Amino acid sequence: MAPQQGDRKQDGNAVAEPVMRWFTWEEVAQRTGQGPALQERWVVIDRKVYDISHFYRRHPGGALLISSHAGQDVTDAFVAFHVDKLLVNKYLKPLQIGELAPDQPSIEPTKNKMLVKDFRELRASVEKMGLLKPNKLFFFLHLAHILLLDTAAWLILFYFGTSFVPFIVSLLVLTISQVQASWLQHDLGHLSVFRKIKWNHLLHKFVMCHLIGASAKWWTLLHSRHHSKPNCFRKDPDIDMHPFLFTLGKKFSVELGIKKKKYMPYNHQHKYFFITLPPLLFPTYFNCHTFYIAYTKRYWVDLACMLTFYIRFFFTYGSLLEMKSLLAYYFILRMLESSWFVWVSQMNHIPMDIYYDKNLDWVTTQVKRTQ
Numbered sequence: 001m002a003p004q005q006g007d008r009k010q011d012g013n014a015v016a017e018p019v020m021r022w023f024t025w026e027e028v029a030q031r032t033g034q035g036p037a038l039q040e041r042w043v044v045i046d047r048k049v050y051d052i053s054h055f056y057r058r059h060p061g062g063a064l065l066i067s068s069h070a071g072q073d074v075t076d077a078f079v080a081f082h083v084d085k086l087l088v089n090k091y092l093k094p095l096q097i098g099e100l101a102p103d104q105p106s107i108e109p110t111k112n113k114m115l116v117k118d119f120r121e122l123r124a125s126v127e128k129m130g131l132l133k134p135n136k137l138f139f140f141l142h143l144a145h146i147l148l149l150d151t152a153a154w155l156i157l158f159y160f161g162t163s164f165v166p167f168i169v170s171l172l173v174l175t176i177s178q179v180q181a182s183w184l185q186h187d188l189g190h191l192s193v194f195r196k197i198k199w200n201h202l203l204h205k206f207v208m209c210h211l212i213g214a215s216a217k218w219w220t221l222l223h224s225r226h227h228s229k230p231n232c233f234r235k236d237p238d239i240d241m242h243p244f245l246f247t248l249g250k251k252f253s254v255e256l257g258i259k260k261k262k263y264m265p266y267n268h269q270h271k272y273f274f275i276t277l278p279p280l281l282f283p284t285y286f287n288c289h290t291f292y293i294a295y296t297k298r299y300w301v302d303l304a305c306m307l308t309f310y311i312r313f314f315f316t317y318g319s320l321l322e323m324k325s326l327l328a329y330y331f332i333l334r335m336l337e338s339s340w341f342v343w344v345s346q347m348n349h350i351p352m353d354i355y356y357d358k359n360l361d362w363v364t365t366q367v368k369r370t371q
Contacts, residue, residue, distance in 0.1 A: 021098035023049050027111055028100075032071035041070035042097075045078050047106055050095040065225045068235040070356070073108040076120070076362035077228060083191050111361035117365040139193050140145040142184050143203075146211065149177035157320045169363030171329065175336040181211045181339060191219050209305030213313070214286070217302050222293075231350070231369040239354060245269070245276060249354025277346075283331055334350040 016316040023042075028049060031042035041053045043066070050175045052059075052066060059066040061081065069077060076322040082088045100106075126132060153174035160166040165172035187193055201216075222237045229235035230247070237246060247266040257266075294303050318326055349370055360368070 007220070018098075021049075022101035023098050024101055024104055029071045035069060040069055043069055043071075044073045044100065044337070045092070047100045048096055048105075049098045049143045050099065051097045052095060055095055061224050062221050064235075065228050068225065068229050068232075073111070074361050076116070079123070080362070081224065081228070083197055085329060087209060095108075108359075108361075111358055115363060119361075132188075132361050134193050136193075139184070139249075140181070143207070145209055146177050146181050146207075149173055149180070153177060154316055155322075157317070162321055162325065167325075167329070171332055171336065173183050174333055175340070178212060178333065178337045179340045185216070185219070186213065186223075186228040189216065189223060190325075195275060205302065209302055210308050210312075213306055213309035214290040215299055215302040216222060216294040216304060217297070217299045218290045221297075227366075229308045229357055234351065236356055239350065243276065246273065247352055250352040252354050278342040279335040280338065281342055283334035287334065 018145045028042050028044055029052075030036070031040040031053075033039070033053075039053055040051070041367045043050050043052055052070070056067045056070075057063045062338065066074075078088075079085075100121050100329060105113070107116050153170045156170040156173065162167075175184055177220055185204055185208040187206060188200050191197055191200040193203070196199050204220075205216045208219060226236050231239060233239055233249075245264055246269050253266065279331055291303075291306070293299070313330070314326065317329060321329060351368075351370060353368060
């Protein structure tokens, strides 16, 4: 344990500085919010130990995101997720309770030290070379072509009528616009377009809520957890979103089969996958879940912005299509968009290595848990 720091004087009065202690990795690993230390959650960032036991519920990125790292070193995850580190450090300082003891290694013993070191050196070189700087013109043209396609989809029905061929062509054009908007909101949600965080958030809300009709905060809440602990059961929401229809992972499938935790014949899931998850993920699960989270989490601004999409859609297309055709148009749109999204994203995001969190180093977690 480190020696207690002395008092300092301020305006003639003695003000006690917080007592800093030295800890071992073993002590940190016990503070996961489970077991004997049920209420304690600690994390390590650059050898500094922080007590997030009370803060994690107020974490802007969500309680589950930060608590999933409790008892672990989060240095690389912290660097990856936080753009304005000076601002974040102001909130971190009151949470610090000590540092790792001098005899403790800087890298967690359970992790690949050489790989972590190499990755941090590579990341520093990439940042120094400016390879992470976005091309503003590219993103401007990306948004412009999304808006043009969105407008073109309606104009096709307006000028050519609502017969079968214009109906299908309009659907395809709007599907392309929606999918491209999904990719754009992804980069905005990662704060990768603008240097100022608020501009990323504002445009993200416009694209996600107004152009797509989903909650920006809902996406950020789930997607951040996915990148934090990809394909870790109970920590990655992407793995939890289809627990009844499918079983994922080589080891995990066998374990659930033995425990009889599944209700579907998942040994035949390859036969019904293509007609269930790809076309139905968006029009069923996502469409309902985004409203459910936005309402329960009280994302009122997101809900208001989401409603502008539906008002715009049903007003513009409703002026051209009868109600049955309008509802069919919307449902088929979501089915096409869902199929595109699933075959592009899920096929390279769901490997065989899906299991409980093994506290691997950051780079191994990110690379090994994808295709």
